Amino acid sequence: MHLLKSPWKIGLGIIPALLIYCVFSIIPIFISFYYSFMSWDGFSPMQFVGLDNFRMLLNDQIFWLSVRNNLLVVAFSVFGQIPIALGLALLLNRKVKGAKFFRTIAFIPVVISTVVISLTWRMIFNAEQGMLNQLLSNMGLETLTQNWLGNPDYSMYAIGVVIIWQFVGLYFIIFLSALQTVSKDILEAAELDGATEWQKTRHVIIPSIWNIILIAIVLCISGSLKTFDLIYVMTGGGPAHATEVMATYMYSETFRGLKYGYGSAISVLIFIFSITLILLCQRLLRRRDS
Structure with a gap:
């Protein structure tokens, strides 16, 4: 109560975190906007070129390929991670033997280093000694073996599997926590009215946690558009830019x-695409909800 009467004390406590956030997040955004109008190699003096960098981007085929791949990553995340996580949460929200064990197992990929995950899956997808091809061969399915990360037709989908696997545990925990808040009285009333499990899920549980699902989708989209380390370690954007995303292309053009x-200029467009896609998704989902 004393703190509520002294809001300046709350503000004083927030200031250090706010300063750190501004220095490492907000200010670099404005610096990127400034640099995007310049031609600079990091050594010679900057030259103002106006919108030339953006004009070059609009005609850059590799950039548009990276945009397409980023949209694929968004699709993998939203239509892969969210449904799987929600299904697991609904399943393990019941009294199931070993539920705590499965919750822990599902969350482990989230806390493992992305570099470790990337190296592990790169070995799994290895064309010669990888576990996946070995498994297919042992099952008599040699015709299905592929150079998963070296074939432009399959490399992006192989990475999509890893992306789904890595982060599905995060949304699983979020949904599981949300399910704990659903009123048991409403669920019991639905049972007394003769509602089936599917009807309870569709008409009671999902609407009750819909706002949490929206937040998870926004997190999915924003995280997908920043995807970098996993792809950089697994493929480096190859083969032939088949797995190039906007972040890896930005890194390549900037530092290489x-x-x-x-x-x-690429980072500015990543920012614009992120904001646009998130706002569009929110509007579509809220319109559907209403």
């Missing part, structure tokens, strides 16, 4: 090509 202005 020494095009800091061009790389900043």
Whole structure:
């Protein structure tokens, strides 16, 4: 109560975290906007080029390929992680033997280093000695063996499997926590009215946690558009840019090509795409909800 009467004390406590956030998150965004109008290799003096970097981007086929791949990552996340996580949460929200064990197992990939995950799955997908091809061969399905990360037709889908596996546990825990808040009285009333499990799930449980699902979708989209480390370690954007996403292309152009202005222009478009896609998704889902 004393704190509520002294809001300035709350503000004083927030200031250090806010300063750190501004220094490492907000200010770099504005710096990127500034650099995006410049031509700079990091050594020679900057030259103002206006919108030339953005004009070059609009005609850059590799950039648009990276945009398409980013949208694929968003699709893998939203239509893979969310339904699987919700299904697991609904299943383990019941009194199931070993539920605590399965909850722990599902969350482990979230806390493991992305580099470790990337290296492990790269070995699994290895064309010669990988576990996946060995398993298919032992099952008599040699015709299905592939160079999963070296074939442009399959590499992006192989990465999609890893992305779903890595983060499904995060949304599983979020949904499981949300399910604990659903009123048991309403569920009991639905049972007394003769509602089946599917009807309770569709008409009672899902509407009750719909706002949490919306938040999870927004997190999915924002995280997908920032995907970098997993793809960088597994494929480096190859083969032939088949797994290139906007973040890896920005890194390549900025630090390998020494095009800091061009790389900043890519980061600006990543920011714009992220905001646009999130707002569009929110509007569509809220319209559907109403």
